[in-house]
Amino acid sequence: xxxxxxxxxxxxxxxxxxxxxxxxxxxxxxxxxxxxxxxxxxxxxxxxxxxxxxxxxxxxxxxxxxxxxxxxxxxxxxxxxxxxxxxxxxxxxxxxxxxxxxxxxxxxxxxxxxxxxxxxxxx
Amino acid sequence: xxxxxxxxxxxxxxxxxxxxxxxxxxxxxxxxxxxxxxxxxxxxxxxxxxxxxxxxxxxxxxxxxxxxxxxxxxxxxxxxxxxxxxxxxxxxxxxxxxxxxxxxxxxxxxxxxxxxxxxxxxx
Numbered sequence: 001x002x003x004x005x006x007x008x009x010x011x012x013x014x015x016x017x018x019x020x021x022x023x024x025x026x027x028x029x030x031x032x033x034x035x036x037x038x039x040x041x042x043x044x045x046x047x048x049x050x051x052x053x054x055x056x057x058x059x060x061x062x063x064x065x066x067x068x069x070x071x072x073x074x075x076x077x078x079x080x081x082x083x084x085x086x087x088x089x090x091x092x093x094x095x096x097x098x099x100x101x102x103x104x105x106x107x108x109x110x111x112x113x114x115x116x117x118x119x120x121x122x123x
Numbered sequence: 124x125x126x127x128x129x130x131x132x133x134x135x136x137x138x139x140x141x142x143x144x145x146x147x148x149x150x151x152x153x154x155x156x157x158x159x160x161x162x163x164x165x166x167x168x169x170x171x172x173x174x175x176x177x178x179x180x181x182x183x184x185x186x187x188x189x190x191x192x193x194x195x196x197x198x199x200x201x202x203x204x205x206x207x208x209x210x211x212x213x214x215x216x217x218x219x220x221x222x223x224x225x226x227x228x229x230x231x232x233x234x235x236x237x238x239x240x241x242x243x244x245x246x
Contacts, residue, residue, distance in 0.1 A: 008229035011154065013175035016236060017229045018154075024228065025148035031134065031141075052136035069238025088238075090231050097224035104216050105147065106131035106140045111213050113139060115192025 020068050024094050028053050028061040033087070034102055036071065037095035040086040070094055143191050147217050151176050151184040156210070157225055159194065160218035163209040193217055 008017040023029050028050060035041060035049045047058050062085060065071040070091035076082040087095055105112075131140040146152050151173060158164060158172045170181050185208060188194040193214035199205040210218055228235075 008232040010225050010229060011158070011172060011174055015232075017225075017232050020232070020235050021153065021225060021228045022150060024224070025153050027145060030144065030148050035134070049134060051134055067239055067242040068235050069242075090227075090234050093227050093231075094224060097220055097227060101147070101217060101220035101224070102133050102140075102144060104213075104220060105144045106133060108213050108216075109131040109138075109140050109143070112143050112191050115211075116190055119190040119192075 020070075023064045023068050024070065024098070026061065026064075028057055029065060030098055030102075032058065032061050032065065033070065033091065033095040034098050036085060036087045036091070037099050040084050042082060042084055046085060065091070143193075146187045146191055147193065147221070149184065149187075151180055152188060153221055153225075155181065155184050155188065156193065156214065156218040157221050159208060159210045159214070160222050163207050165205060165207055169208060188214070 009015050010018045010021050012018065024033060031050045031053070032046065035046055038049075041049065043058070043062075046062075047053060047055065050058065053061075062071055062073065066073055069088055072086050072088055072091075074084045074086065076084060132138050133141045133144050135141065147156060154173045154176070155169065158169055161172075164172065166181070166185075169185075170176060170178065173181065176184075185194055185196065189196055192211055195209050195211055195214075197207045197209065199207055
C-alpha cells in the first residue's frame, strides 16, 4: 500500500499490513515474538528457547522483524561484543496478542486432539 | 504431545499446540479465520474475501482448520447443495485474538513503513 490515504486492509493482497501480519505470524516469527515477550534474549539463548529453529532461519526471521520495526537488535560493548534482541513498543503490542492466542491454543489441546480423532474417523 | 499429563507448550517442537498455532497462523489460515469472524461464508465468497488465495490453497487451509476443530463445514440441502463454513467456539476464540492482532497491524502501517525506510538506509 503505497498510497497513505488508503486505509490499511490485510484482506487486500498488496497491502503492507498483510506483509507485516505475515512476518509476525510466520512459522518462526510468532515464536520469536512470544519468546521476546517473556524477556530480552541473546541470539543463542533465543535459539534454544525457540526449540527446532535453525540458526539461519532465526537470523532471517529476526532481520524481517527488525526491518518491520517489531524487534530491536542492540550490540552491547563487550569483548567479544554481545548482541541482544528486544521488542519495540509495536512489537510488544503484537506479541501481547500472540501470547493471548498461544494461551488459548495451549489450553485447548484436548479439544483439538478430540476434533482430529472425530475428523479422521469420518474419512 | 501424546502424554496428556504434560502441559501444552508451543515452544516444544513436538507439541500438538505448536501444530495448531501454526495452522491458525498460516499464510491463509489467519485470513480465513479473520474472515469467518465477520460472518459465515460459502466457499466462493470466502475465496473472494481472502484476496489472492487459490482454490486449492483455500480448500487445504479449511480442511486443516476443520480437522483441528476451529472451523465447521456444513452442507446445506439445496439443489445444487451449498457448503457453508463457520467457526466453532474454539475457532471464535482464536479468531478474536487474530482480529485484535490484525487491528494493531493495520493501525501501525505508517510505523512499519518508517521502520523499513530507516532499516534499508542503514544497509
